[in-house]
Structures are given as structure tokens and as C-alpha cells.
Amino acid sequence: MSKFGLVIQGTLISSGRKTGKSAHMGWRKIPKEDWVEYDCRENIRTVIKEFGHLFESVVISTWKNDVKPDDSFQGATLITSDDETLPKKYRKDQKGQLIPDNRFRQMFSGLAGIEYLEKHSGVDMVVKIRTDQYIDLVSMLEFIKQAQALKRYTPDVIFVPSIMAEDKRYCILDFYFAGSLPIMKAFHASLFEYDAFEFEPSIHRELWLKYAYTAHRSALSMPEYAYFPASYKKAYCEETLQVFQYMVSHVFWPLSFDCFQTIVWRGSPFSKEALESERRNNIFQEAVSEKGIEEISSLLSGGCPRFLGIDWRRYADFRRRFFRKPSSLQEEIFLFYNMTLQITFRFFARLGYFILHPFAFLEGAKRRILRFIQA
Numbered sequence: 155m156s157k158f159g160l161v162i163q164g165t166l167i168s169s170g171r172k173t174g175k176s177a178h179m180g181w182r183k184i185p186k187e188d189w190v191e192y193d194c195r196e197n198i199r200t201v202i203k204e205f206g207h208l209f210e211s212v213v214i215s216t217w218k219n220d221v222k223p224d225d226s227f228q229g230a231t232l233i234t235s236d237d238e239t240l241p242k243k244y245r246k247d248q249k250g251q252l253i254p255d256n257r258f259r260q261m262f263s264g265l266a267g268i269e270y271l272e273k274h275s276g277v278d279m280v281v282k283i284r285t286d287q288y289i290d291l292v293s294m295l296e297f298i299k300q301a302q303a304l305k306r307y308t309p310d311v312i313f314v315p316s317i318m319a320e321d322k323r324y325c326i327l328d329f330y331f332a333g334s335l336p337i338m339k340a341f342h343a344s345l346f347e348y349d350a351f352e353f354e355p356s357i358h359r360e361l362w363l364k365y366a367y368t369a370h371r372s373a374l375s376m377p378e379y380a381y382f383p384a385s386y387k388k389a390y391c392e393e394t395l396q397v398f399q400y401m402v403s404h405v406f407w408p409l410s411f412d413c414f415q416t417i418v419w420r421g422s423p424f425s426k427e428a429l430e431s432e433r434r435n436n437i438f439q440e441a442v443s444e445k446g447i448e449e450i451s452s453l454l455s456g457g458c459p460r461f462l463g464i465d466w467r468r469y470a471d472f473r474r475r476f477f478r479k480p481s482s483l484q485e486e487i488f489l490f491y492n493m494t495l496q497i498t499f500r501f502f503a504r505l506g507y508f509i510l511h512p513f514a515f516l517e518g519a520k521r522r523i524l525r526f527i528q529a
Contacts, residue, residue: 277335
């Protein structure tokens, strides 16, 4: 029987505009005055009190600057990480301060918690949740244990909240993860491979692309460029879709919607509208059980032309920085040919749009000026 460890990861003060009630809304639709500074301490204590007994060990993994001298969490071990140890990729917060990109903070801190469990406990399975979210962990563990009894379950499986299918930009939601300790460690560490080179701007796609490349590339036998999709027209080429199909079929298992709907995020449960939006746009385990994994994978068909579906500039930069042997002339011609096709297509597509909509440029300029003035 598996022994479970719990990592509660994140800041002790969670800042942002999204909460449970506004989870279904786009960032621009949430008023700036709805900015939330949520103290996670009481939520963490509630999670430990209600669910701590289900785990062999509980770790709270947060940041050195967040911890106060009187912070204590009975029933759990508190460990801290330092932002200075993160890769030098930064963005600006609401106050204009430079801080490490959240994708690295999340995975770095999560990895710290997993490595602590590896050294100081005998657990073989790890559940990682957020400090600013309450979730029914009884329901989650019951589902995981049932899944482990299925024939198609392997130690490679990583349980995820859902497969996000909105606007056909297939990716994984990152609220919580679970899996065997070695796999969870490799999954979190994968983001820092290749000097933390960014495969895709979105964290939700970056996670599965980077892990697919570092852990499953040999099994997939896909060309390198398949792991660098373009964001144009929200479409993937066939090679990238095959990468994703493999990961859906063999690695990423969506958990139950019954588990998801228990989330309380930054003090607010999900609204009815938010839950309906998540159920409509995401694939949960109920859909997999009803339709089967093959039918879910079939949703990922119909790829776009290769020259449109790949971010060739990003791929070329990756090759330039990390390929140890020089490219052949044939590979260089292939890359140049696809980049030229992509640039040409986008130029004429944009030119055609402005011919059909002659005032579109002026309207766009007007919106940008108004946003600048309001800021």
C-alpha cells in the first residue's frame, strides 16, 4: 500500500485578482480594485487539521521573506527557499518591483518540498497543493487509490486537476499535482533543464512540453521542433498534437470534478458560473470514464500546417544554444524554408485584414493610447 506525503506550496500572503468566485473571468474583466492580499496561514492550519492524518508527512514549502518569527504549523514541517537561488528570469509585479517569474517559484518551491520528503520520510507518493487553496483531500486520495488499481495505471502517471481544452489550446491546469515521488521530482525539475529555457510562454503548456521533452522524448520519437508550438491562430501542427496525445494517454490523468469543485481559492469557493465554465471547457475524469481515453485523445486531431504551428525563432534559438553538434545543411534549409513560409503567410494575412478592415489599425492604436492614459 502506498504511503502518501503532502506538500503545501506557495506564499504565505497570496496576491492577485483571481479568487474562486472570479476564476472563470479573464484578467482584463476583473476590476483592478478587486486585488486580493490573502493571508494563507489559517487556511494551511485548516488543511493540516482536517487532512494531516491521511499523510505520513506534511511539508509547507514557502519563501524565506514570507515567514514571521512566530509562524508555526502544528503537524507539519516548515521549510523555506530563497528567491536569489532562482533562474534569472523576471517579470514586474503590480508595484513595479522585479520578481522571479511565478512558474519558476512554483516549481522550485514544490521541488524543495518533494526533496525534503525524499530525505526525511518513507513516502512513495506525493500530493502537492497550494497554500492559498482549500481542497477535499479525502476525495483526492480515494480517487488516486482507485486509479492505482486499474490495469493501465503505471508509475509514470501524474494526476492533474484537468486537461484544459478551452479554445483548443490544450494544456494542463496547475492547481495541484500528485504522483510517485521520483516522477513528481522529475516533473518539477524538468522546468529548470536547459538553463530554464522557455519552450512556450504559457505555464499550462510549458509544463507538459518541457516534461515531455526531458522525460519521454525517446518514447515519442518526434522531431525536436514539435515541442515549440506557435501561438498564432491557436493551433498545433500534427507533430505537436502527437506529443500531447501521448502525454494524455500515458502520463497526465485528470482528477475528478467532484474533487475540483471543493476548492476554496483565496477565501472564496468557486461560483456557480466558475464551476460551469470549468466543466464546460476542461476535461475531468468523469469525461474520460464516460468516453474513454481514446476518444479524449481524438479531440486533439486536425492539426494546422507545420510552418504555421511551430515557433521557429524560438526553436532556432534553442538549437543554437544547446545542440552540441552543428546542424546539417539539410536541417538549415528545412528551418529557413519553414520560417520564410510563416513570415510570408502572416504578412499577407495581416495585409489582407487591413484591406478588408481599413480602420482596424486606427482602432487598435486608439485602444492602446487609452490603456496607456488609464495606467
